[in-house]
Amino acid sequence: MKKYLYLVAIAIVSCGAILSSCSDDKISGDSIFSTEAVHRNAFDQWLYKNYTMPYNIEFQYRLKTEETEQAYNFVPADSAKTVKLAFLTKYMWFDAY
Incomplete structure (x- = not known):
């Protein structure tokens, strides 16, 4: 008998949750x-x-401060050296194939 009452109580709570969760939300x-x-x-x-x-x-x-460790002092790379590194990387790795 207790088992039957528990099942009915769970069914009522589940139906109440299902019916109350369907509301129109404005987007x-x-x-x-x-x-x-x-x-x-x-x-x-x-x-x-x-x-x-x-x-x-x-x-x-470009140096992204949210991706760096705050305990260390970082200095962004020189833009001229960055350009040279990009050209060198493309020449050595990508243009070779």
Whole structure:
């Protein structure tokens, strides 16, 4: 008898939960993703054309502070050296094949 009462109580609670969970929520038009246009300089465009489009590789050369260890002092790479490294990497690894 107790088993039957427990099953009925669980069924009533389940039906109540199912019926109360179906409500009409209004969807806001705001997106959680940024819709701003990405500003690219000439080097960014070259990277997109020579790394991202053919090989699907993201060449990260800008220092992202959220991905670094805060206990250490980091200095971003010189942009001229970054350009040289990108050309060298493409020449040695990708153009060889």
